[in-house]
Amino acid sequence: xxxxxxxxxxxxxxxxxxxxxxxxxxxxxxxxxxxxxxxxxxxxxxxxxxxxxxxxxxxxxxxxxxxxxxxxxxxxxxxxxxxxxxxxxxxxxxxxxxxxxxxxxxxxxxxxxxxxxxxxxxxxxxxxxxxxxxxxxxxxxxxxxxxxxxxxxxxxxxxxxxxxxxxxxxxxxxxxxxxxxxxxxxxxxxxxxxxxxxxxxxxxxxxxxxxxxxxxxxxxxxxxxxxxxxxxxxxxxxxxxxxxxxxxxxxxxxxxxxxxxxxxxxxxxxxxxxxxxxxxxxxxxxxxxxxxxxxxxxxxxxxxxxxxxxxxxxxxxxxxxxxxxxxxxxxxxxxxxxx
Amino acid sequence: xxxxxxxxxxxxxxxxxxxxxxxxxxxxxxxxxxxxxxxxxxxxxxxxxxxxxxxxxxxxxxxxxxxxxxxxxxxxxxxxxxxxxxxxxxxxxxxxxxxxxxxxxxxxxxxxxxxxxxxxxxxxxxxxxxxxxxxxxxxxxxxxxxxxxxxxxxxxxxxxxxxxxxxxxxxxxxxxxxxxxxxxxxxxxxxxxxxxxxxxxxxxxxxxxxxxxxxxxxxxxxxxxxxxxxxxxxxxxxxxxxxxxxxxxxxxxxxxxxxxxxxxxxxxxxxxxxxxxxxxxxxxxxxxxxxxxxxxxxxxxxxxxxxxxxxxxxxxxxxxxxxxxxxxxxxxxxxxxxx
Numbered sequence: 001x002x003x004x005x006x007x008x009x010x011x012x013x014x015x016x017x018x019x020x021x022x023x024x025x026x027x028x029x030x031x032x033x034x035x036x037x038x039x040x041x042x043x044x045x046x047x048x049x050x051x052x053x054x055x056x057x058x059x060x061x062x063x064x065x066x067x068x069x070x071x072x073x074x075x076x077x078x079x080x081x082x083x084x085x086x087x088x089x090x091x092x093x094x095x096x097x098x099x100x101x102x103x104x105x106x107x108x109x110x111x112x113x114x115x116x117x118x119x120x121x122x123x124x125x126x127x128x129x130x131x132x133x134x135x136x137x138x139x140x141x142x143x144x145x146x147x148x149x150x151x152x153x154x155x156x157x158x159x160x161x162x163x164x165x166x167x168x169x170x171x172x173x174x175x176x177x178x179x180x181x182x183x184x185x186x187x188x189x190x191x192x193x194x195x196x197x198x199x200x201x202x203x204x205x206x207x208x209x210x211x212x213x214x215x216x217x218x219x220x221x222x223x224x225x226x227x228x229x230x231x232x233x234x235x236x237x238x239x240x241x242x243x244x245x246x247x248x249x250x251x252x253x254x255x256x257x258x259x260x261x262x263x264x265x266x267x268x269x270x271x272x273x274x275x276x277x278x279x280x281x282x283x284x285x286x287x288x289x290x291x292x293x294x295x296x297x298x299x300x301x302x303x304x305x306x307x308x309x310x311x312x313x314x315x316x317x318x319x320x321x322x323x324x325x326x327x328x329x330x331x332x333x334x335x336x337x338x339x
Numbered sequence: 340x341x342x343x344x345x346x347x348x349x350x351x352x353x354x355x356x357x358x359x360x361x362x363x364x365x366x367x368x369x370x371x372x373x374x375x376x377x378x379x380x381x382x383x384x385x386x387x388x389x390x391x392x393x394x395x396x397x398x399x400x401x402x403x404x405x406x407x408x409x410x411x412x413x414x415x416x417x418x419x420x421x422x423x424x425x426x427x428x429x430x431x432x433x434x435x436x437x438x439x440x441x442x443x444x445x446x447x448x449x450x451x452x453x454x455x456x457x458x459x460x461x462x463x464x465x466x467x468x469x470x471x472x473x474x475x476x477x478x479x480x481x482x483x484x485x486x487x488x489x490x491x492x493x494x495x496x497x498x499x500x501x502x503x504x505x506x507x508x509x510x511x512x513x514x515x516x517x518x519x520x521x522x523x524x525x526x527x528x529x530x531x532x533x534x535x536x537x538x539x540x541x542x543x544x545x546x547x548x549x550x551x552x553x554x555x556x557x558x559x560x561x562x563x564x565x566x567x568x569x570x571x572x573x574x575x576x577x578x579x580x581x582x583x584x585x586x587x588x589x590x591x592x593x594x595x596x597x598x599x600x601x602x603x604x605x606x607x608x609x610x611x612x613x614x615x616x617x618x619x620x621x622x623x624x625x626x627x628x629x630x631x632x633x634x635x636x637x638x639x640x641x642x643x644x645x646x647x648x649x650x651x652x653x654x655x656x657x658x659x660x661x662x663x664x665x666x667x668x669x670x671x672x673x674x675x676x677x678x
Contacts, residue, residue: 044502098467101440102460121441121504124463128437128470129497135474135490144481151474158468163383165460 016332018060024326025068028082032064035086039133050118050126054093057109062222063193064089069330070197070211072323073315080200083137084146088193090134091150095157095189097127102165103248146196153192160184164250171259171274173251182223183216190219210314214327217311221334224304227252229338231291243284249274253303257296258287266290301335308335355671357399363665364407367421371403374425378472389457389465393432396448401561402532403428408669409536409550411662412654419539422476423485427532429473430489434496434528436466441504442587485535492531499523503589510598510613512590521562522555529558549653553666556650560673563643566591568677570630582623588613592642593635597626600633640674647674 022029040051064085071081096108101120105113115123131154138147164181167173194215198208230245231254245252251274259270272278273287291297308331315324361368379390403424410420435447440459444452454462470493477486503520506512533554537547569584570593584591590613598609611617612626630636647670654663 042498042501044498044505046501046505047498095467098463102463120459122501124437124441125497125500125504128434129494129501131467131470132490132494132497135486136494139483139486139490142483144478144483147474147478147486151471151478155468155471155475158464158471159381159383159386161464162381162385162461162468165464166383166385 016329016336018330018333020322020326021065021069021330024072024323025065028068028071028079028085029061029065031079031082032061032068032085032089035083035137036089039086039090039137040130042129046118046122047126047129050097050114050122051093051130053114053117054096054108055089057111059109061089063092063189066190066193066215066218067197069323069327070194070214071201073211073318073321073327074198074201074203074207076197076201078200080141080143081197083141084196084200085193087134087137087141087150088189088196090130090137091154091157092189094127094131094134095161097123097130099161101127102161103244105244143199145199149192149195149199153188156184156188160186160188167251169249169274169276170251171271173256175253175256178251178253178256179220182220182227186223187216187219190222191216194218206317210317213314214311214331217307217314218331218334221304221307221311221331224253224300224307225334225338228254228297228300228304230254231288232297232338246273246284246287247279249276253300254291254296255287257299258291258294261294261296262290304335308332355668355675357669357672359661359665360404360408360669363411363662364404367407367410367418367424368400368404370418370421371400371407371424371428374422374476375428378425378429378476379469381468385457385461386465386468389436389453389461390432390469392453392456393435393447394428396450398448400428402431402528405529405532405554405557406536408662408666409533409553410540412550412657412660412666413537413540413542413546415536415540417539419480419482420536422480423535423539424532426473426476426480426489427528427535429469429476430493430496431528433466433470433473434500436462436469438500440466441500442583444583482538484538488531488534488538492527495523495527499525499527506590508588508613508615509590510610512595514592514595517590517592517595518559521559521566525562526555526558529561530555533557545656549656552653553650553670556646556653557670557673560643560646560650560670563592563639563646564673564677567593567636567639567643569593570627571636571677585612585623585626586618588615592639593630594626596635596638597630597633600635601629605629643674647671 036055040055041048067081067085067088097114099105100108100113100115101123104115106116107113114126118126134150135147138150160181160183164185167177167181191212192215195208195212198211203211227245230242230252246255255270255274259267262270269278269286269290273283311331312328315327318324375394379394380387406420406424406427436453438444439447439452439454440462443454445455446452453465457465473489474486477489499520499522503524506516506520530551531554534547534551537550542550566584569581569591585594594609594613598606601609608617608625608629612622617625650670651667654666657663
């Protein structure tokens with residue numbers, strides 16, 4: 001079967017791109033999308049309407065893509081990973097829906113967020129439905145090992161989200177704590193999505209751990225760059241509301257570094273801003289200026305490069321080939337995107 | 340080991356009571372409570388604080404009690420059901436937390452609701468955490484059959500909650516639709532909680548189905564009586580905010596019957612009230628008067644009696660004894676409570 005048309009055009013320059021991993025996973029991703037579409041149905045029409053608003057709204061399907069790419073990497077021949085990749089995407093979608101309620105988001109993926117269109121109550125409950133569906137899909141697959149990996153990841157994600165909430169508006173949040181939070185809220189599912197490819201393929205423990213490390217480090221890199229882009233005046237539009245993190249008083253790495261590197265007056269500004277007393281457009285502009293002045297976006301990207309490099313090096317135990325090259329380029333893309 | 344002190348005093352009259360089932364399950368319930376307390380812990384202090392607010396706040400532990408009583412009924416000798424009963428209570432607690440956010444509840448179990456004390460964001464996320472923990476506990480037990488029963492019940496609960504949301508403020512909601520909703524949002528977990536006792540005890544299919552039927556019918560009876568009490572001017576205080584259903588425009592059976600039995604003028608009142616245009620104390624008093632005039636509370640209790648009877652009759656395949664007698668009395672209590 002030939003690969004399907006890839007939705008993101010490979011750039012003409014040498015900039016790293018998701019094109020190779022999208023191409024690598026295009027055929028199985030069609031199967032995953034069919035399962036997602038089928039299993040988000042319900043006799044209650046509001047459920048597919050709300051779920052479809054977010055799911056059909058696009059998104060890169062990064063996490064199921066990791067399961068599919070991992071399966072290619074280890075030469076898995078079966079199709080169990082299709083259902084599990086759909087399960088991973090359902091867990092992710094459930095957390096996005098709940099995040100939008102928690103943050104009071106107005107847009108998501110460039111359109112109105114589900115909570116705005118359908119209200120908070122329905123958004124919370126459809127998130128619960130998708131989460132339950134995710135477990136139903138895993139149970140159908142029947143691997144207790146996969147169930148353990150994904151139920152544990154889900155508990156860690158929820159803890160990371162609560163921890164992030166606790167750190168919100170707390171200027172004293174350290175880089176170490178921030179890394180702990182994004183390791184839980186983002187990287188845990190990236191790691192689990194990659195690892196389960198090795199589980200279905202019955203790989204040895206070292207290969208499982210290597211795929212876990214690839215996903216985990218890639219997840220940290222992705223989140224770091226997401227958080228950098230929110231303050232990057234040069235960044236291309238990413239579908240994320242610019243300045244959201246600032247107004248919500250989220251302690252992301254660019255702010256942590258700008259605060260650490262700032263003088264007394266700048267620190268006072270950050271203290272007031274993160275406490276919620278400086279949320280105007282001029283305040284955001286001042287924040288972006290300070291962050292640029294102290295090179296905090298590029299420092300955050302440098303941190304991301306470190307984790308992306310670790311992700312790539314974790315793949316060293318696998319043979320070279322199309323899958324590995326695509327996964328390496330995906331990690332490079334994670335760092336470079338938004339430029 | 341002797342039974343522990345039972346928190347609810349057996350009434351001096353012949354009124355049915357939960358005392359026998361509480362006594363029957365007192366010792367294993369201590370084990371379940373220890374697991375609940377242990378597994379709601381987290382390195383993030385907000386999680387046990389919020390979860391503990393609701394969990395320590397009491398509640399009858401009705402659902403785990405069904406698992407424990409079912410295990411007694413079938414003579415199960417192991418302890419696997421302790422972890423699973425805790426898992427069932429975590430699922431229930433997660434849905435209560437999300438319900439309180441969805442309904443904007445102000446009180447729960449006679450004290451301030453978690454969403455009021457800790458805010459909606461933390462309440463949603465700790466619900467997610469408990470839900471994930473529930474699955475972790477099931478995975479530790481390792482029965483795919485139990486996982487299938489409880490993941491399926493969870494998806495059905497979420498669908499029932501969304502369906503209830505869709506029916507809210509819709510005066511045309513039928514008794515059939517109402518029964519479908521409470522069958523999903525309440526009875527599905529009662530059924531699953533009972534059924535898994537038969538699964539861990541490796542009972543035959545007929546015994547599994549009988550315990551499922553007991554739990555399911557008991558759940559319907561419980562919800563019917565809950566909904567009757569909300570309009571019962573004679574009812575003892577139940578820790579539920581009187582008139583909440585009315586103000587939220589929930590189409591519960593007392594309203595469905597009062598609307599069906601009312602004249603044109605009364606129907607106009609109900610149409611306006613359920614649409615949200617009559618929410619004053621006098622409106623509630625008028626609603627209670629109409630409901631009493633058409634015997635809708637007693638009719639709802641009669642419906643509950645029917646389901647409670649079906650619950651008891653489902654137990655006929657089991658030998659008589661202390662467990663069965665306690666479970667029968669629990670079903671009688673479900674109908675009689677609040678008088």
